[in-house]
Amino acid sequence: MRADTSRNVEARDFDQTLVRWILRFVGNPDISVRLWNGDEFRITDRQPVACMEIRDRRALFELMRSPSVGFGECYSQGLIEIDGDLGCFMVELTRAIWQRRRRSYYGPKLRSIIHAARANSLELSRHNVHHHYDLGNDFYRLWLDDRMVYTCAYFERPDATLEEAQLSKLDHVCRKLQLQPGQKVVEAGCGWGALAMHMAEHYGVDVIAYNNSHEQVRYARERAAAAGLERKVSFVEGDFRTIGERCDVFVSVGMLEHVGLANYRTLGALIDRCLAPDGIGLIHTIGRSHPAPPDKWILKHIFPGGHVPSLGEMAAVFEPCKFSILDIENLRPHYARTCAIWLEKFDQVADQVADMYDEAFARMWRLYLAGSSAAFETGTMQLYQVVFAPWDNNSVPMTRAHQYPGTQ
Amino acid sequence: MRADTSRNVEARDFDQTLVRWILRFVGNPDISVRLWNGDEFRITDRQPVACMEIRDRRALFELMRSPSVGFGECYSQGLIEIDGDLGCFMVELTRAIWQRRRRSYYGPKLRSIIHAARANSLELSRHNVHHHYDLGNDFYRLWLDDRMVYTCAYFERPDATLEEAQLSKLDHVCRKLQLQPGQKVVEAGCGWGALAMHMAEHYGVDVIAYNNSHEQVRYARERAAAAGLERKVSFVEGDFRTIGERCDVFVSVGMLEHVGLANYRTLGALIDRCLAPDGIGLIHTIGRSHPAPPDKWILKHIFPGGHVPSLGEMAAVFEPCKFSILDIENLRPHYARTCAIWLEKFDQVADQVADMYDEAFARMWRLYLAGSSAAFETGTMQLYQVVFAPWDNNSVPMTRAHQYPGTQ
Numbered sequence: 001m002r003a004d005t006s007r008n009v010e011a012r013d014f015d016q017t018l019v020r021w022i023l024r025f026v027g028n029p030d031i032s033v034r035l036w037n038g039d040e041f042r043i044t045d046r047q048p049v050a051c052m053e054i055r056d057r058r059a060l061f062e063l064m065r066s067p068s069v070g071f072g073e074c075y076s077q078g079l080i081e082i083d084g085d086l087g088c089f090m091v092e093l094t095r096a097i098w099q100r101r102r103r104s105y106y107g108p109k110l111r112s113i114i115h116a117a118r119a120n121s122l123e124l125s126r127h128n129v130h131h132h133y134d135l136g137n138d139f140y141r142l143w144l145d146d147r148m149v150y151t152c153a154y155f156e157r158p159d160a161t162l163e164e165a166q167l168s169k170l171d172h173v174c175r176k177l178q179l180q181p182g183q184k185v186v187e188a189g190c191g192w193g194a195l196a197m198h199m200a201e202h203y204g205v206d207v208i209a210y211n212n213s214h215e216q217v218r219y220a221r222e223r224a225a226a227a228g229l230e231r232k233v234s235f236v237e238g239d240f241r242t243i244g245e246r247c248d249v250f251v252s253v254g255m256l257e258h259v260g261l262a263n264y265r266t267l268g269a270l271i272d273r274c275l276a277p278d279g280i281g282l283i284h285t286i287g288r289s290h291p292a293p294p295d296k297w298i299l300k301h302i303f304p305g306g307h308v309p310s311l312g313e314m315a316a317v318f319e320p321c322k323f324s325i326l327d328i329e330n331l332r333p334h335y336a337r338t339c340a341i342w343l344e345k346f347d348q349v350a351d352q353v354a355d356m357y358d359e360a361f362a363r364m365w366r367l368y369l370a371g372s373s374a375a376f377e378t379g380t381m382q383l384y385q386v387v388f389a390p391w392d393n394n395s396v397p398m399t400r401a402h403q404y405p406g407t408q
Numbered sequence: 409m410r411a412d413t414s415r416n417v418e419a420r421d422f423d424q425t426l427v428r429w430i431l432r433f434v435g436n437p438d439i440s441v442r443l444w445n446g447d448e449f450r451i452t453d454r455q456p457v458a459c460m461e462i463r464d465r466r467a468l469f470e471l472m473r474s475p476s477v478g479f480g481e482c483y484s485q486g487l488i489e490i491d492g493d494l495g496c497f498m499v500e501l502t503r504a505i506w507q508r509r510r511r512s513y514y515g516p517k518l519r520s521i522i523h524a525a526r527a528n529s530l531e532l533s534r535h536n537v538h539h540h541y542d543l544g545n546d547f548y549r550l551w552l553d554d555r556m557v558y559t560c561a562y563f564e565r566p567d568a569t570l571e572e573a574q575l576s577k578l579d580h581v582c583r584k585l586q587l588q589p590g591q592k593v594v595e596a597g598c599g600w601g602a603l604a605m606h607m608a609e610h611y612g613v614d615v616i617a618y619n620n621s622h623e624q625v626r627y628a629r630e631r632a633a634a635a636g637l638e639r640k641v642s643f644v645e646g647d648f649r650t651i652g653e654r655c656d657v658f659v660s661v662g663m664l665e666h667v668g669l670a671n672y673r674t675l676g677a678l679i680d681r682c683l684a685p686d687g688i689g690l691i692h693t694i695g696r697s698h699p700a701p702p703d704k705w706i707l708k709h710i711f712p713g714g715h716v717p718s719l720g721e722m723a724a725v726f727e728p729c730k731f732s733i734l735d736i737e738n739l740r741p742h743y744a745r746t747c748a749i750w751l752e753k754f755d756q757v758a759d760q761v762a763d764m765y766d767e768a769f770a771r772m773w774r775l776y777l778a779g780s781s782a783a784f785e786t787g788t789m790q791l792y793q794v795v796f797a798p799w800d801n802n803s804v805p806m807t808r809a810h811q812y813p814g815t816q
Contacts, residue, residue: 290727319698
């Protein structure tokens with residue numbers, strides 16, 4: 001072992017200073033840091049929630065280049081490790097970042113608009129969806145619920161399981177739409193078909209469900225055939241922009257995040273063409289309380305082409321065609337819990353995932369799920385369910401008591 | 409009686425052509441028209457819902473100058489009369505106008521922005537509020553409910569009376585806010601104090617309620633004293649911009665319509681300063697499904713300085729301070745019914761109103777109430793209740809079941 005010469009001490013001081021500088025940029029989270037040389041120090045005076053191990057000096061330079069992409073990539077590659085609970089660490093990091101940005105408004109709004117200028121073409125949308133949803137049904141089956149619902153669940157009771165909460169979500173959506181037997185429903189972005197099949201089976205409607213993901217459509221068709229629902233539900237492999245059917249009900253759960261701001265008017269106009277004058281629609285989407293561009297790491301590795309809108313930005317879907325917004329519910333706490341459960345289940349199968357892909361992939365997904373839960377927990381992401389109807393549709397319900405069937 | 413010379417026929421043809429031209433501009437409503445000379449004709453082939461009597465040629469020129477202001481003023485002065493049900497006539501007229509404007513978006517949006525540039529100063533706001541709300545408490549007592557609630561009621565059951573529905577509205581708002589005894593509530597724009605007193609009396613909270621209207625504040629103070637609630641509720645005569653208290657709950661029912669687009673950020677920043685980190689707020693306001701400037705007649709005679717926002721425009725209140733929108737409910741059908749009941753009650757006391765002011769005033773108010781009911785009935789106006797909280801408030805409820813107490 002070498003003696004700690006003054007030159008070494010200087011170098012170590014410099015490394016610490018660099019780390020502190022980077023962490024000041026993300027709002028000084030209450031964490032401790034351990035460097036590759038064993039040096040450990042706190043960032044604030046408060047009790048650290050977890051320790052970030054930086055295992056290689058290279059990670060420092062990646063973090064300086066882009067805190068978001070750098071952290072995500074270094075964590076995936078194992079250059080950064082979290083000693084302690086990853087979920088708690090991500091909550092603290094997210095809280096600190098957004099507390100620091102608390103007052104900024106026009107900057108993120110402008111960057112959101114600039115990001116929006118890149119419209120997703122049909123080709124690009126197919127590519128983006130393929131990137132995430134065609135990872136293989138076997139992969140998602142490992143850690144999703146039995147119905148394969150990959151959107152926010154609805155915990156009607158605090159102690160509900162994920163299976164129960166996903167079922168509650170499907171029914172909550174159906175109740176909001178007041179589905180009647182024989183109605184024709186168009187679903188845009190149907191995942192593995194759980195909602196489409198639930199609507200057909202339990203509410204007697206006919207569903208045409210669109211999806212750009214080849215793997216998901218294949219799986220959904222198999223399931224519908226196995227359940228004897230082929231005549232009630234048809235799955236179409238295609239972009240929402242190819243929807244041509246007229247319908248009584250339009251529903252889209254977890255698709256708007258992939259549409260991109262520049263295509264919101266197109267989506268609104270399409271719904272306007274499809275929906276009957278006495279029809280009703282529902283869009284379920286991740287949202288924000290304020291406009292901001294997507295996280296760069298998420299955009300690069302998880303959801304290329306994605307954009308998480310504020311309600312003000314979502315107005316571009318509804319206002320040009322004068323849709324009347326009937327009801328908006330924010331399910332943010334439900335998505336925090338959903339993601340936390342997914343992470344728990346994912347952790348149990350992480351070795352299998354690493355075998356299917358590789359270690360870096362498994363770590364990347366672990367970070368994405370922990371980060372998503374943290375985003376909803378801290379309020380930097382919201383989950384909106386928006387119910388709307390043509391502006392002059394007077395057959396809309398007077399109250400929302402039908403959504404809470406215990407009252408009736 | 410003179411013979412109908414060809415010159416007279418020509419003149420009458422010209423008058424009819426002019427009327428048809430004006431009515432084409434407002435979308436050819438299914439009405440008939442009777443002129444001062446007794447000529448009567450239909451505008452469309454369909455059964456007319458009512459007949460518009462134009463009793464003087466002067467009215468034609470007023471209508472040409474400004475269809476909205478012209479119609480309102482001529483109706484008030486008796487130069488135009490509606491033979492048939494005024495409510496049905498206004499529904500048909502409103503439907504026709506907005507059907508014609510169905511596709512226009514950027515034009516009205518631009519005019520809305522231009523209108524917004526005129527910010528209401530403190531002085532102007534006081535003047536505007538005085539114009540409408542200081543007409544005299546005796547006037548409003550004639551046709552409002554006993555509690556003097558001059559905002560949209562909530563018809564929990566279809567057969568509820570106005571008294572019941574206004575009480576339900578107060579409780580609906582209180583349930584949305586989940587009021588707890590001992591909490592401090594700031595109310596901005598409190599009318600005659602019905603909500604403030606209800607919150608204090610039935611939910612045990614302390615209320616500071618602001619209002620710019622001298623007459624309303626005087627009345628509210630008297631009522632609070634009579635009910636022995638002076639220590640729980642204090643009424644302040646002042647603009648919302650003078651609010652300085654910290655509070656657990658911020659509520660504003662029917663004020664945002666008077667704030668004006670240019671002051672939305674000011675309002676949001678004020679709420680941000682007042683509201684506790686674990687606080688909650690509610691704004692109840694008339695809205696639109698799309699941006700549009702106010703009706704010119706309403707602006708000139710009924711609500712000077714008013715602006716009815718779309719949800720996209722309302723984002724300017726919430727997004728700069730990153731408030732998390734928890735819940736939006738559209739009570740449009742409830743306001744159509746509320747206004748229709750007000751009109752019915754108003755008609756019963758119209759003679760008294762004419763004695764208090766004059767005949768033109770009574771007719772103006774009749775038209776305003778009928779027009780408002782028609783606007784909500786046809787969907788050209790909406791009524792939004794927006795519940796919001798600071799973005800990182802995690803004490804918000806998981807579901808909305810508490811709003812529907814039968815479920816619990």
